[in-house]
Amino acid sequence: MDLLCSLASGSIVAPLATGHCLVISLNGRSGILMVCPSNVPDDGQARRSGPLVWIGLKQRRDGLHTPQIQCCRPSRQTLLRARAGPDVSGAPLRRYSTEYLHTFDPRKNLNDLFQSAAEEDVRMENLRVYLRLRPSLAGEMQQDEVGHSLAGEVDHSLAGEVQDEDTQVHITDARSVILTAPSCSNTFKNSVRGITKLTHKFTFTHVYGPATTQEELFQSSTFGLITDFISGQNCLLFTYGATNSGKTFTVQGTQEDAGLLPRTVQHIFTVVGEHQYPKNDLKPKFSCNVTRLEEQDVLKEEEKRESIFKITSNLTTTLSQSTMSFLKASICDDTVNSSVQFSETSTISHNTTEAAVSPALDSFNTTNTTNTTTNTTQDSASPATTIYAVFISFAEIYNEYIFDLLEKMPTSKGNKRNPLMLGEDYNGSVYIKGLNEVRVRTPEEALQLVSIGRQNLHFAATRLNHHSSRSHCIFTVKLVRLADADNPHVARVSVLSLCDLAGAERAAKTSSSHDRLKESGNINTSLLTLSRCIEALRCNQAQKGSKKMPVPYRDSKLTRLFQSFLLGG
Numbered sequence: 001m002d003l004l005c006s007l008a009s010g011s012i013v014a015p016l017a018t019g020h021c022l023v024i025s026l027n028g029r030s031g032i033l034m035v036c037p038s039n040v041p042d043d044g045q046a047r048r049s050g051p052l053v054w055i056g057l058k059q060r061r062d063g064l065h066t067p068q069i070q071c072c073r074p075s076r077q078t079l080l081r082a083r084a085g086p087d088v089s090g091a092p093l094r095r096y097s098t099e100y101l102h103t104f105d106p107r108k109n110l111n112d113l114f115q116s117a118a119e120e121d122v123r124m125e126n127l128r129v130y131l132r133l134r135p136s137l138a139g140e141m142q143q144d145e146v147g148h149s150l151a152g153e154v155d156h157s158l159a160g161e162v163q164d165e166d167t168q169v170h171i172t173d174a175r176s177v178i179l180t181a182p183s184c185s186n187t188f189k190n191s192v193r194g195i196t197k198l199t200h201k202f203t204f205t206h207v208y209g210p211a212t213t214q215e216e217l218f219q220s221s222t223f224g225l226i227t228d229f230i231s232g233q234n235c236l237l238f239t240y241g242a243t244n245s246g247k248t249f250t251v252q253g254t255q256e257d258a259g260l261l262p263r264t265v266q267h268i269f270t271v272v273g274e275h276q277y278p279k280n281d282l283k284p285k286f287s288c289n290v291t292r293l294e295e296q297d298v299l300k301e302e303e304k305r306e307s308i309f310k311i312t313s314n315l316t317t318t319l320s321q322s323t324m325s326f327l328k329a330s331i332c333d334d335t336v337n338s339s340v341q342f343s344e345t346s347t348i349s350h351n352t353t354e355a356a357v358s359p360a361l362d363s364f365n366t367t368n369t370t371n372t373t374t375n376t377t378q379d380s381a382s383p384a385t386t387i388y389a390v391f392i393s394f395a396e397i398y399n400e401y402i403f404d405l406l407e408k409m410p411t412s413k414g415n416k417r418n419p420l421m422l423g424e425d426y427n428g429s430v431y432i433k434g435l436n437e438v439r440v441r442t443p444e445e446a447l448q449l450v451s452i453g454r455q456n457l458h459f460a461a462t463r464l465n466h467h468s469s470r471s472h473c474i475f476t477v478k479l480v481r482l483a484d485a486d487n488p489h490v491a492r493v494s495v496l497s498l499c500d501l502a503g504a505e506r507a508a509k510t511s512s513s514h515d516r517l518k519e520s521g522n523i524n525t526s527l528l529t530l531s532r533c534i535e536a537l538r539c540n541q542a543q544k545g546s547k548k549m550p551v552p553y554r555d556s557k558l559t560r561l562f563q564s565f566l567l568g569g
């Protein structure tokens with residue numbers, strides 16, 4: 001939707017200042033926006049009335065769709081095709097009922113129309129950015145700029161939709177906040193000199209105030225993403241924010257307040273239910289493929305799986321034990337209890353990569369994705385025979401090294417963990433080579449793996465937060481979807497990654513030790529690269545013509561791994 005907005009608000013529309021525009025359908029993934037100089041033209045009128053501007057989705061060879069702009073004088077054939085479909089899923093355009101038909105004066109700002117359409121169906125946006133404001137923590141208001149430990153109890157008296165003056169953040173409506181530069185900041189000093197503005201307005205898909213519960217956040221930000229994932233799309237959710245802003249709380253949650261991750265796992269299994277592939281002979285391969293194992297390989301895989309689950313029984317730290325119990329507890333109990341720092345939650349979903357079957361690799365074919373909607377039980381588009389296999393992996397990127405969090409930590413001092421490399425499959429999708437992907441059949445098993453992974457996480461005590469995570473943690477669920485148990489050769493793999501990014505912070509706020517500074521440097525570099533990638537993608541979307549900015553995916557491991565999500569590939 002954003003992409004269409006930026007295309008539509010440019011000069012492409014401006015010359016068509018007469019007559020009416022017709023928007024045939026608005027759908028972030030599969031819609032076609034047709035702007036023409038007359039209202040619902042018949043074919044003859046359209047041909048007489050000069051060039052039309054088309055903004056549509058072009059099918060690539062790999063089955064994905066890229067936006068394209070065409071200025072053309074359509075023949076009867078092209079116009080008919082646009083009217084009758086097909087859309088990305090191959091279904092005819094009649095899927096869009098007349099309620100999607102809007103006629104309006106093109107001299108008006110098209111963005112208003114798209115804005116309201118986006119609000120109507122925000123789920124159809126490919127990139128959604130949510131802002132969550134956490135309540136003030138006790139003692140936070142007295143915090144000076146150098147900062148001491150911020151961890152503490154939540155002061156619920158300050159929780160409200162609109163913050164008081166000192167907090168510098170004001171929620172103006174459900175989508176926007178106004179930030180006022182604090183008096184100690186450079187922006188404040190510059191605004192006094194008249195160089196910059198004191199306040200800035202930011203708009204998001206949705207803004208959640210401090211009183212928002214985990215359940216509310218999950219329902220409105222992540223539930224739809226899981227629906228997309230189960231219906232076959234690859235999805236990414238990541239939390240970004242300053243250290244101590246509530247990213248881990250949002251993703252993991254606490255014993256009383258389960259976060260997005262345990263709720264996601266629970267919901268996936270609610271949908272998948274009993275419809276699971278009974279054998280153990282499937283193994284994910286590359287980024288979006290699955291391979292069938294020979295009998296001896298099945299045994300090896302089972303041994304490996306057992307050894308991973310055994311790590312739990314050796315747990316000695318109270319951290320992992322309590323994590324496990326809170327995750328289990330949170331599954332049973334979905335009811336939640338409910339100055340400001342903020343964290344952003346971004347979600348991206350895109351179609352599953354279609355990969356041709358490669359007999360040499362013994363891979364199953366991944367088939368075309370359709371835009372379907374799912375219910376809490378098996379999705380309505382799935383035939384009753386559809387069965388699933390769920391695989392979990394958990395990795396961390398620490399100091400630009402990738403580690404498997406499901407691999408046993410070396411106990412002896414001299415032994416270091418083995419970093420993993422990134423690989424690229426024949427679709428150009430990036431994946432982590434050699435990462436454990438463990439088959440799970442229940443939410444408890446999945447959460448046990450979360451607990452194991454969390455134990456291995458590299459926590460470093462900084463002055464800012466004693467439990468501050470210094471690495472990017474990537475929890476990935478792969479869902480293999482088979483047409484039926486007797487015919488396992490037709491499979492589709494979709495990927496859902498939940499990433500808890502390390503906190504962005506200033507070196508001055510952390511301990512000045514060499515290791516901590518190096519960590520902070522690496523964290524900030526990868527986060528900066530991520531923002532540069534998103535910036536470049538936005539620029540390229542708005543850019544007409546073929547000259548595009550290079551997107552620096554390769555500048556950090558994080559962005560390299562997110563590349564296919566950001567590209568929509």
Ligand SMILES: Nc1ncnc2c1ncn2[C@@H]1O[C@H](COP(=O)(O)OP(=O)(O)OP(=O)(O)O)[C@@H](O)[C@H]1O
Nearest residue numbers: 134154243244245246247248249465468469502503
């Ligand atoms: N929405 C919230 N409601 C109540 N408490 C919260 C909320 N968000 C965060 N907190 C509390 O704030 C503190 C910091 O949160 P958290 O550890 O999640 O920050 P973080 O952004 O993950 O930090 P880091 O980047 O250092 O890992 C914790 O004590 C947490 O319990």
